[in-house]
Amino acid sequence: MMKVYLETFGCQMNVSDSERIASVLASDGFEMTPDENIADVVLFNTCSVREKAEHKLYSRVGQIRKSKVRRPVLGVLGCVAQLEGETLFKKSDGIDFVLGTQASGRVSKAIENVFKGQKNYIDLEKREEDYDWTVAETQRHSPYVAFVPVIEGCNKFCTYCIVPFSRGREKSLPAADIVRHIIKLRRQGIREVHLIGQNVNSYRPMSDIKLEKFRGATAFSKLLRAVAETGMERIKFATSFPRDFHPDIVEAINENENLCNWVHLPVQSGSNEVLRAMRRGHTIESYLKKVDAIKNSPRKLSLTTDIIVGFPGETKKDFQDTIKMIEYCRFDSSYIFKYSPRPGTPAFDIADSVSPEEKKERFMELDELQKLIQQEIFKSYINRTISVLVEKISIKDSSQFSGHSTCHKVVNFKGSNDFLGKIVNVKITEAKVNTLFGSVI
Ligand code: SAH
Ligand code: SF4
Ligand code: F3S
16 A cells, blocks of 8 residues: 655644545545655645745755655645745755645545656646545544634735735635534544634635524624534634624624633734734724723633734834733733745835844744743633643653643643543643643542
């Protein structure tokens, strides 16, 4: 049997795509292997969101091709594949085929064509109408947590971002399919689903089927209620786009215990000038109103965000506004990135005016502030009891288990094997910056 090694970079959507790529390959008679050294085929599912992510591909291709003894077939999939297309064959020696973000369902055909002798095989075409969005049970990233795409693509065109170019326009999956998918996952023993998409709350399906009887001003809040009704024990969703974040989402959470205590709402900057230049579609005032609605929920929702420092033209004053915003919002966690110019995006043509040193300084200052706030928030959990899905045994110590709370914090505790896959109550005894520790009660 032909062995395939698949390595994934990037966001949850890429992880989810890889699960389906592996499912297709397994059903077409390939064997997935975690060992690149014995693989007949090596696949990279790539990310292009920042320059560093893209560079990883080139260095990995170089490593694979260093070996003079073995020459596995090498395929590039995902966002870099879609963006670079043909040029990848020139840019990086030794790539056999390139498959775009919507062509992954045809991966077996690509491999077969290369084995038949076809050179520089490429497919950047659209997804097939009857594309199968389900994942084989054997190919999931977790036996207890499943990713469920609800919308793909992005129409927002934030000026720094490559995603609309690599993923195409927004397309919502039919609610009836999503609900059916989740009912099936529940039967298979999945305890937690993550509804995923670049902007889940921009969800706008072609038909109302399965949503008719649910309340809500937006289709997404109706979808949340429909998914809650499946009885799936824990439901999380990411990412939410601030402009489209309607208070009906918080209402849906308040009314359904199984919608979890977590909202990821990327703000990007605390300055209205920078937000305008980024074309985010929200102001800091409108963002803070949404934050207030989230913080006023009786459910004690945790709030996380993404921030970019050093966007072209970001002044010291703009940066101070971001600091003030962080102090106000007190995020449970935040992903902070240094601006990385991406060719093809509108911002690429504006001079990258903040020097690398200044970017680094601003990054470190925000990171420090965030850690300080985060440590206080995490400490406030000490002596509280929270519900945790037990997902993993620690590699270092087999009596240590770890999982996520409903508010999406990593929690470590002592346990035994029969805890795996169960939802347990953990009393928190200790808090580090990114992790809580406790014991099961
Ligand atoms: N759709 C999501 C996230 C997309 S990418 C959203 O709109 O929020 C994830 C994060 O990467 C973004 O939120 C942004 O903070 C960061 N990012 C995107 N492009 C970037 C760039 N060119 N440089 C640095 N960070 C970037
Ligand atoms: Fe990128 Fe903006 Fe779309 Fe998010 S909403 S994927 S940041 S263009
Ligand atoms: Fe990266 Fe593509 Fe996701 S660029 S962040 S893998 S959508």
